[in-house]
Amino acid sequence: MDKTYQPQAIEQRIYDRWEKSGYFAPQGEGAPYCIVIPPPNVTGTLHMGHAFQDTIMDTLTRYHRMKGDRTLWQPGTDHAGIATQMVVERLLNAEGKSKHDLGREHFVARVWEWKEESGGLIAQQTRRLGASVDWSRDRFTMDEGLSAAVRKVFVQLYDEGLIYRGKRLVNWDPKLHTALSDLEVLTDDEDGHLWHFRYPLASGDGHLVVATTRPETMLGDSGVAVHPEDDRYRHLVGQEIILPLVGRRIPVIADDYVEPEFGSGCVKMTPAHDFNDYEIGKRHNLAMYNIFTDDAALNDEVPERFRGMERFAARKAIVAELDELGLLEKVEDYVVKIPRGDRSGVVVEPYLTDQWYVKIEPLAKPAIEAVESGRIRFVPENWSKTYFEWMYNIQDWCISRQLWWGHRIPAWYDDEGNIYVGDDESAVREKYQLKSIALRQDDDVLDTWFSSALWPFSTMGWPEKTDELQQFYPGSVLVTGFDIIFFWVARMIMFGLKFMDDVPFREVYIHGLIRDQDGQKMSKSKGNVLDPIDLIDGIDLESLVEKRTRGMMQDHLGPKIEKATRKHFPDGIDQFGTDALRLTFAALATTGRDIRFDLGRIEGYKNFCNKLWNAARYVLMNTESLDTGDVKFSSADRWIKSQLNKVTADMHQHLSAYRLDLALHSVYEFTWHEFCDWYLELSKPILQSDDSSDAEKRGTRQTLIEVLETILRLLHPLMPFVTEEIWQAVAPRASIAGDTIMLRPYPEVTPDAEDAEAVADIEWVKQFILGIRQIRGEMDISPGKALVVILQGASESDLRRAATEENLLRRVGRVESVSTLDAGEEPPAAATALLGDMRLLVPMKGLIDVDAERTRLTKQLDKVKAELERSNNKLGNKNFVNNAPPDVVTQERERIAEFERTIAQLIEQIGKLDELV
RNA sequence: GGGCGAUUAGCUCAGGGGUAGAGCGCCACGUUGACAUCGUGGAGGUCGCAGGUUCGAAACCCGCAUCGCCCA
Structure with a gap:
């Protein structure tokens, strides 16, 4: 073994072996345990959020696999409709073409090409993290099987009246x-203006x-709306306004929605271009004038001079005209x-516009109930509030979605605009008994999240009744960020209950977002993005700068x-290796x-890898001559096994509670x-x-190898690579069969391992x-100087221990005698340490400075006095x-x-020192 | 406006009604046959502020401040 741990030499070789050997596939007859991966964008690259999430899922997966569960971590990727289409459009634009130049069919083909070209990257990066997903079951949301599931769901929901087409404000x-969708819109405060216009009354x-x-x-x-109780305007309700610039007569209406205190208390109503106005407009039967093209330029509905104007140019022009007319207050x-x-x-x-909608309330109801009743549990619990809200x-x-990349909506129209929904055109003709009439498929595709919502069962072969579904649905836990509770988690719950008649998973573990060192969200435009692969492999400063500023x-x-x-x-970023990165994520994974x-922490965990590596070197060096024969275990042997047992209990407790940070802390400390x-x-x-007997040596050698081997297994879910590498050398020494630690x-x-006596x-x-x-x-x-130690006031047990453990005291404590x-007998002048009621005296003769020793003891004395005072105060209090x-x-x-x-004892000892002066 | 979270050592974070913790950083010493990516010792905190509950609060409750996020 090398003197230092070199991750890059080891990790990829180990992963290849794991994957080729099929270790990631579910095996054994244990209880099923299943996690589905939140599918990343197929053409995307791995970011810190993925790496964090994958670390959590892999740790849980490896833990359960080792516990003997029949464990599946289901991988896959998402077609990511808008995101992917945008990237390919940009590529086309760079060639001076638009998607319309290619036409739909060729454009979609081009996206597939891009998917094939770049689609492997994120999977490769996921492998670098050590993720033990079952690649043989890799799925993509636009695979034939998953697409069939999408169509089936759409058709069934349509037939049940839960999907409808409607003209609404979107x-x-x-x-x-x-x-x-509402979720894809982000609203932020921006500096703007509030314009006050005069609208003349028709009267x-x-x-x-x-x-x-x-x-x-x-x-x-x-229209113009006022509050029904607003005395200033009550008499005007029902009158008409002449809309400036347009000349249209529009009514004054009264509606509770209006806040009398806001502005003048009068609100202009634009039902076709404002969500609130739309609702009020419907209540009052106001006309809906759509004034925009789909580019948000003004259309033919408006006076000629404004037509074709872009919306913000139009804003300027309109304000200017109103100002000229004296109507700008x-x-x-x-x-x-x-x-x-x-x-x-x-x-x-x-x-x-005309769009397709899912009627959500009937689906939401059972989904709410599933969480209320505890059939699904959020971890930490308070995220359920966000969900309910x-x-x-x-x-x-x-x-x-008016895109080309995605699942095309399985709906067809005849020339009269009648809608026919079915699996494909021939199915539709059969279902609706249509003979020779012309049918045209809907141009739109489905929201990406529609197919994601089916992920927990579509990946398992639904609608076929497969073994996988039988075994792995519902999944055990979903691991994800709070940012997609609405986008994804809620929708999986709704669709799972609807189509599988059961929840898609029993627990939802919500983790935090990875931010930069200043707490800022990582983003390309802020230039603060860290690439997990760079933390694993390292990167020099110039490459990092280039990477962050490119494009x-x-x-x-x-x-x-x-x-x-x-x-x-x-100095750029050092090479830390995957295990160090994973440990850092685990340590930070607090709820x-x-x-x-x-970055300071990842370095510390790299050191931990090295520490483990070198501990293993020591153990291996000292266990070359493991032989059989009589065995005697020292108190140290029995102590470490007893402690090991406690850590083992900790690990089970913390890993079951999703506290990777506490688990790591416990095993790291140990x-x-x-x-x-x-x-x-x-x-x-x-x-x-x-002086030690062969039996004692055998006992210690056996303990060394046994405890190390156990530590490796305890650590394996958190740091898979280095533990596997070491284990390969350790296992034969421990006479353990098996090809892999995982x-x-x-x-x-x-419980037998506990040994209170040895611990004491x-x-x-x-x-x-x-x-x-x-x-x-x-x-x-x-440190090299061996010291003479004299015991004063030793009890029987002190004497016993001093005798039995003298070897340890001499060698480890560097004690001469x-x-x-x-x-x-009068004690010599000495420096003192206390051990219970016993004093350890280190005679001073030329070794020790009397003043320094007095200072040291006085400092200890002050500390204990303060403690004593505090305790005395407590006990002095009757209450x-x-x-x-x-x-x-x-x-x-x-x-006390x-x-x-x-x-x-301290006072006495200080007194002794004073006598010396 | 409604909701959620955070505030503990210089930094990043655990903890949680009875003795204040870790890693990194800092100071001093040290090449002892696993490891200088190390070892040994040490310094460093009235746990954001103000009330309350309690024999006892950093922890529980109420209010405030600051920061962050979500929803309108």
């Missing part, structure tokens, strides 16, 4: 020319003032909520990003909060600070001393050595003594007694 993206008696943030929509106004600065398409970034326009206020889901949409950000990158990563990715720091050191005296059983708790003995040894080390450290005595003070639980009071009394003994 969020229209004028750049992408498609409708969007000629003056005007009303209306305020608007969107002057261009006034060309589509079909004032303009105020105003913060406006601006809705933008999450993909295009352009302002979304409420737009009247949305589900109670859910709106019908607009599922049609910027806004060129002016480049220099800023470059500067920040050079500042944060002056209910976002994660600032901290491995480094108990196994390496203490046990390996305590094993050396036994193995290297001629299919070995996860360690179980064995070794705890005593540790305290002894720590006391000596403290003297050494604070007295500046070189341990002797006891005879009764009545405490009367009300606190008896064991707490007893414990406090014991502490101990403090007092310690103080007495």
